[in-house]
Amino acid sequence: ETGVTQSPTHLIKTRGQQVTLRCSSQSGHNTVSWYQQALGQGPQFIFQYYREEENGRGNFPPRFSGLQFPNYSSELNVNALELDDSALYLCASSPGTGRGSYEQYFGPGTRLTVT
Amino acid sequence: SQQGEEDPQALSIQEGENATMNCSYKTSINNLQWYRQNSGRGLVHLILIRSNEREKHSGRLRVTLDTSKKSSSLLITASRAADTASYFCATDAWSGGGADGLTFGKGTHLIIQP
Numbered sequence: 048e049t050g051v052t053q054s055p056t057h058l059i060k061t062r063g064q065q066v067t068l069r070c071s072s073q074s075g076h077n078t079v080s081w082y083q084q085a086l087g088q089g090p091q092f093i094f095q096y097y098r099e100e101e102n103g104r105g106n107f108p109p110r111f112s113g114l115q116f117p118n119y120s121s122e123l124n125v126n127a128l129e130l131d132d133s134a135l136y137l138c139a140s141s142p143g144t145g146r147g148s149y150e151q152y153f154g155p156g157t158r159l160t161v162t
Numbered sequence: 163s164q165q166g167e168e169d170p171q172a173l174s175i176q177e178g179e180n181a182t183m184n185c186s187y188k189t190s191i192n193n194l195q196w197y198r199q200n201s202g203r204g205l206v207h208l209i210l211i212r213s214n215e216r217e218k219h220s221g222r223l224r225v226t227l228d229t230s231k232k233s234s235s236l237l238i239t240a241s242r243a244a245d246t247a248s249y250f251c252a253t254d255a256w257s258g259g260g261a262d263g264l265t266f267g268k269g270t271h272l273i274i275q276p
Contacts (some may be wrong), residue, residue, distance in 0.1 A: 049204070049206075053205075080261075080263055080264075082264075082266075083261070084185075084214025086202075087268070088268055089250050089252075089266030089267050089268050089269055090205070090250075090264075090266045091266070092262065092264060092265070093263075094263075095260075095261040095263055097261070102260055102261045103259075103260035103261025103262055104260065105263055107261075110215065127192060135202060137204060137205065146256060146261075147192050147193075147254050147256040147261075148254040148256065148262070148263055148264045149193065149210065149254070149265065150195070150207045150210055151195075151197075151205075151207060152207070153204040153205040153207075154204050155196075155203050155204040155208070156202075156203060156204055158202075
């Protein structure tokens with residue numbers, strides 16, 4: 048078990064709604080990354096926050112946004128939900144430098160279902 | 163897009179046997195990592211191998227990396243029922259600028275038969 052926690056565990060939303068997912072990093076970690084994992088696929092990189100600033104972004108539209116707080120916890124916000132947003136959302140923290148990706152400590156994930 | 167491709171997609175072996183999974187990738191990398199995932203939950207980091215390393219060991223795990231062939235293998239020796247999980251390779255190809263995150267393959271689903 049890592050020290051990374053995520054909430055909620057499961058969530059059901061309706062198409063067009065907005066959702067906020069939360070992540071608490073492992074103590075001492077200043078970098079948080081978010082990944083989306085569709086069923087039967089590997090995780091896909093959404094974005095990374097390093098010292099409260101977005102440090103990099105994958106191929107996701109602007110309706111996916113995030114925040115990192117001074118205690119290094121983080122939020123992922125998704126606006127105008129689409130059916131294809133249904134997935135497991137994983138948060139990962141690491142004691143990074145903002146350069147490259149090394150060992151990631153993943154939380155248990157939030158399962159989002161959009162109907 | 164997914165850079166890594168694991169092979170096989172699924173593998174079923176008897177407890178005590180060795181399991182080998184392979185991963186191929188497309189671009190130059192800084193490091194390659196292997197993760198385990200149980201039942202669609204969070205991923206657990208297993209091992210990281212840097213681009214200038216060829217082999218690395220951790221307990222019952224052995225990872226090799228061949229950058230000329232852009233491939234890696236994960237060997238689990240003396241498998242146990244608890245090793246049943248999905249295994250993913252992930253590459254870091256950061257080359258400056260903003261973070262690119264890890265690029266994962268689709269995974270190998272390993273089943274250990276008691």
